[in-house]
Amino acid sequence: MREDALVRARDTAEGLSLLLSRDVERNLEIVEVSLRTVAEGTRLPSLDRLSPDLRQRILFGGAANARDIGAVLVIDAMGNITYDSRQFPAREANVADRDYFRIQLPGQFPAEPYISKPFLPRIGERIPTIGLSEPLNDGAGNFSGIVLGALRLDYFRRLFDGAALGQHGSITLLRTDGIVLMRRPFHQGDIGASLAGGSSFLPLLQSDTGTYVGTAVLDRTQRLYSFRHIGKYPLIVVVGLATKDIYAEWQRRALAIGGVMGTLAALLILTSFLFSAELKRRREAERRLKMQAEIDCLTGVGTRRALDASLEGEFLHAAQCKSPLAVLMVDVDLFKIFNDLYGHLAGDEALRIVASCIQTSLSQRSAFAGRFGGEEFCVVLRDANMDAALEVAQAIRRRVWDSNIPHSASPTRRLTICVGVAVTEATDEGGFAPKHVLDLADRQLYAAKLFGRNAVMPAAQ
Numbered sequence: 532m533r534e535d536a537l538v539r540a541r542d543t544a545e546g547l548s549l550l551l552s553r554d555v556e557r558n559l560e561i562v563e564v565s566l567r568t569v570a571e572g573t574r575l576p577s578l579d580r581l582s583p584d585l586r587q588r589i590l591f592g593g594a595a596n597a598r599d600i601g602a603v604l605v606i607d608a609m610g611n612i613t614y615d616s617r618q619f620p621a622r623e624a625n626v627a628d629r630d631y632f633r634i635q636l637p638g639q640f641p642a643e644p645y646i647s648k649p650f651l652p653r654i655g656e657r658i659p660t661i662g663l664s665e666p667l668n669d670g671a672g673n674f675s676g677i678v679l680g681a682l683r684l685d686y687f688r689r690l691f692d693g694a695a696l697g698q699h700g701s702i703t704l705l706r707t708d709g710i711v712l713m714r715r716p717f718h719q720g721d722i723g724a725s726l727a728g729g730s731s732f733l734p735l736l737q738s739d740t741g742t743y744v745g746t747a748v749l750d751r752t753q754r755l756y757s758f759r760h761i762g763k764y765p766l767i768v769v770v771g772l773a774t775k776d777i778y779a780e781w782q783r784r785a786l787a788i789g790g791v792m793g794t795l796a797a798l799l800i801l802t803s804f805l806f807s808a809e810l811k812r813r814r815e816a817e818r819r820l821k822m823q824a825e826i827d828c829l830t831g832v833g834t835r836r837a838l839d840a841s842l843e844g845e846f847l848h849a850a851q852c853k854s855p856l857a858v859l860m861v862d863v864d865l866f867k868i869f870n871d872l873y874g875h876l877a878g879d880e881a882l883r884i885v886a887s888c889i890q891t892s893l894s895q896r897s898a899f900a901g902r903f904g905g906e907e908f909c910v911v912l913r914d915a916n917m918d919a920a921l922e923v924a925q926a927i928r929r930r931v932w933d934s935n936i937p938h939s940a941s942p943t944r945r946l947t948i949c950v951g952v953a954v955t956e957a958t959d960e961g962g963f964a965p966k967h968v969l970d971l972a973d974r975q976l977y978a979a980k981l982f983g984r985n986a987v988m989p990a991a992q
Contacts, residue, residue: 551770565591602681603679604621604678605667609627637674697777697779704768705766710723837899841899842911856968859952860976889908
């Protein structure tokens with residue numbers, strides 16, 4: 532949208548500069564034709580013998596009635612007015628010091644009609660004017676004066692005021708030496724000022740027409756400039772559209788779109804935060820559910836489901852790494868009688884103590900303890916041979932013994948446990964002993980009970 536705004540502004544400026552240059556060129560040509568008509572008339576040998584009215588008609592025709600032509604004058608070699616389109620006899624004035632006269636002196640003839648700097652006429656209405664001058668020669672080819680056509684600057688002011696430029700736009704008519712002839716917005720002090728030293732003036736001399744972005748010398752406003760040289764005349768018309776005007780509509784639209792997008796982005800961010808919070812809430816709920824599914828709420832060790840998953844994973848690891856795997860089955864001795872004697876609350880507390888003894892005895896990370904069911908627990912030890920497994924089993928048994936939980940129906944008068952131990956290892960053929968090591972450990976558990984309880988019973992190697 533921003534680029535489109537600049538393209539539309541460039542097209543507008545180029546079109547406007549073309550129309551203005553053509554209008555100015557047409558009016559300058561009218562003045563130039565009038566000057567040449569006057570110059571040809573001065574060469575008539577019988578001019579001075581004609582009546583004043585006829586002489587005025589021959590020399591000036593309808594030029595005196597043109598709206599924006601101030602006066603057409605014939606000026607002799609000394610700078611004095613000899614013929615005047617406005618009245619007869621000619622008004623008295625000397626213009627030898629004017630630039631439009633001095634430029635036409637012998638040896639300085641310009642190739643085209645000279646366009647002067649702005650000036651206030653010394654005769655007639657003192658309205659800011661520019662002059663177009665051409666030299667006059669006598670029959671022998673000697674300099675005999677000039678013919679001058681005065682063009683009021685009000686013409687350019689009216690022409691420029693009719694153009695739609697935006698609030699901060701400008702139109703400048705200047706000579707190729709940088710002298711300002713007219714400018715919109717109009718400030719009297721700008722007329723006759725020189726722009727030759729400004730950076731925005733240099734591009735005007737590099738080609739006959741062009742477009743560029745620059746900062747004005749007179750008011751320091753950044754504009755998109757489109758310039759065009761006016762025909763054969765040493766004049767340039769420059770149309771400037773302020774960048775702040777060019778982008779004003781784009782800025783309004785961009786702010787509106789940006790506001791909508793910002794609101795949508797804020798809603799998206801808010802939704803993302805809400806969604807993130809909901810995900811966190813769900814993850815926490817899933818974590819709690821997972822804990823409930825994998826952690827026994829009474830004892831704090833793994834559930835039967837977690838135990839089965841651990842056994843499956845450890846068997847796979849042992850098979851891949853050909854490493855030993857030990858399983859311990861732990862059971863509380865005479866627990867049903869303990870519950871009957873001391874109640875279920877005391878039984879629950881006894882199970883928590885046994886579970887704590889089991890977990891305290893497992894120092895290695897690759898060990899897992901789970902509740903197999905009721906008062907029975909299972910411990911899985913990765914990379915543990917029989918000696919290591921028996922060491923862990925005895926540690927559990929001693930900790931339960933040292934807990935000194937009273938049990939009046941036990942021969943030892945305190946709560947004890949039995950532990951069955953089984954280990955599966957790689958065979959010589961590279962395979963494994965039966966994977967039902969859990970059943971083997973369970974059988975050893977019951978063997979320990981038959982042995983007299985408070986015992987650890989290993990499976991035969």
